[in-house]
Amino acid sequence: MIDITMPIRVLLVDDQAMIGEAVRRMLLADPSIEFRYCASSAQAIARAIEFKPTVILQDLVMPEIDGLTMLANYRADAATREIPVIVLSTKEEPKTKAEAFTLGASDYLVKLPDPVELIARVVMHSRGYVAQLQRNQAYAALKRSEEHLAEELAEAARYLRSLLPAKIEKGTTADWEFIPCAELGGDTLGYEWLDEDHFSMYLLDVCGHGLKAALLSISAMNVMRNRTLPNTDFRSPASVLSGMNEAFQMDRHNFMYFTMWYSVYNRKTRQLSYANAGHPPAILLGGPSADAATMQVLTEHGLIVGAMPGVTYNEVSLDLPPFARLYFFSDGLFEVTRPDDTMMTFEEFAEKVGNLPRNKPALADILSAVRAERARDDFEDDLSIVEVTF
Numbered sequence: 001m002i003d004i005t006m007p008i009r010v011l012l013v014d015d016q017a018m019i020g021e022a023v024r025r026m027l028l029a030d031p032s033i034e035f036r037y038c039a040s041s042a043q044a045i046a047r048a049i050e051f052k053p054t055v056i057l058q059d060l061v062m063p064e065i066d067g068l069t070m071l072a073n074y075r076a077d078a079a080t081r082e083i084p085v086i087v088l089s090t091k092e093e094p095k096t097k098a099e100a101f102t103l104g105a106s107d108y109l110v111k112l113p114d115p116v117e118l119i120a121r122v123v124m125h126s127r128g129y130v131a132q133l134q135r136n137q138a139y140a141a142l143k144r145s146e147e148h149l150a151e152e153l154a155e156a157a158r159y160l161r162s163l164l165p166a167k168i169e170k171g172t173t174a175d176w177e178f179i180p181c182a183e184l185g186g187d188t189l190g191y192e193w194l195d196e197d198h199f200s201m202y203l204l205d206v207c208g209h210g211l212k213a214a215l216l217s218i219s220a221m222n223v224m225r226n227r228t229l230p231n232t233d234f235r236s237p238a239s240v241l242s243g244m245n246e247a248f249q250m251d252r253h254n255f256m257y258f259t260m261w262y263s264v265y266n267r268k269t270r271q272l273s274y275a276n277a278g279h280p281p282a283i284l285l286g287g288p289s290a291d292a293a294t295m296q297v298l299t300e301h302g303l304i305v306g307a308m309p310g311v312t313y314n315e316v317s318l319d320l321p322p323f324a325r326l327y328f329f330s331d332g333l334f335e336v337t338r339p340d341d342t343m344m345t346f347e348e349f350a351e352k353v354g355n356l357p358r359n360k361p362a363l364a365d366i367l368s369a370v371r372a373e374r375a376r377d378d379f380e381d382d383l384s385i386v387e388v389t390f
Contacts, residue, residue: 186213237275332381
């Protein structure tokens with residue numbers, strides 16, 4: 001990091017050696033100033049790269065390359081682009097001054113100026129330049145840090161996605177979509193056969209965004225994947241939510257909580273049991289056939305996971321008709337802002353799902369319908385949805 005107390009370095013570019021000596025003597029009044037003299041404008045940039053001045057004093061009338069051209073050359077070279085250049089000239093014509101400032105001069109003095117004024121201007125421009133270098137370095141460091149953090153978050157998102165289950169295409173089929181918002185978030189989902197007859201399904205949504213939410217989400221997912229809740233029957237949705245609530249109390253998890261939907265399908269009885277911990281209702285399309293299926297909103301509610309210990313959850317069971325397709329999802333799927341700044345409601349979203357064709361999986365159609373409502377290219381929240389056909 002550049003120290004703002006670093007020595008002030010002045011490079012004078014002037015073809016007259018007597019001017020060089022006069023300026024050197026003027027600057028002796030401030031012993032903190034280092035001085036170099038360059039008699040050739042053709043060598044000025046090379047000398048500047050070597051010396052690293054904090055100010056360049058540039059004569060306007062030079063035999064090889066004139067001072068105005070040198071101003072343009074300084075600004076065109078990355079090594080000297082930001083170094084303050086004070087023009088020293090015998091000319092005090094407004095037109096010449098205007099042209100000098102247009103080409104990148106930082107200041108303009110008629111030579112030879114009073115030593116006190118010269119030193120004051122050199123010190124002022126040097127301090128401004130060093131401060132600019134510090135800002136540039138701080139910005140570059142911040143950018144590197146942000147890029148590193150973005151890569152870390154992307155890696156975390158990839159890891160979280162790698163934990164999600166494979167899609168099932170035969171028998172009881174299961175498919176899902178997970179679209180994270182701009183920040184790392186806390187949605188996760190899963191399903192698996194507990195035994196040959198019981199198929200469990202869940203989706204949870206941790207409050208907030210960022211690494212804390214993702215870490216809690218991964219912790220909860222690992223508990224579900226490994227079935228490590230004590231005294232819990234994973235074939236009972238109410239038992240699972242009660243166990244998760246005891247394991248993930250907010251005061252032990254940085255005051256983070258999550259909502260959760262958990263259900264179990266019994267293949268022998270074609271019965272679906274479910275419980276809900278503060279999560280959006282699921283949607284069931286069912287009937288004697290796909291064409292005759294009607295929509296049912298599974299509205300059972302319960303307290304969020306982690307709010308308080310000892311919560312009991314109500315478990316609901318229903319018999320599934322010959323055709324049954326279940327959708328459960330996070331609220332990021334329907335809480336999207338439209339171009340007119342209104343937000344789509346759950347009821348409006350459910351109506352869209354109810355109007356979709358029943359004769360084929362509809363995840364892509366649902367996502368298209370949601371995207372058509374959005375005012376932004378990205379989503380305000382994580383979006384997760386699971387589609388299961390029994």
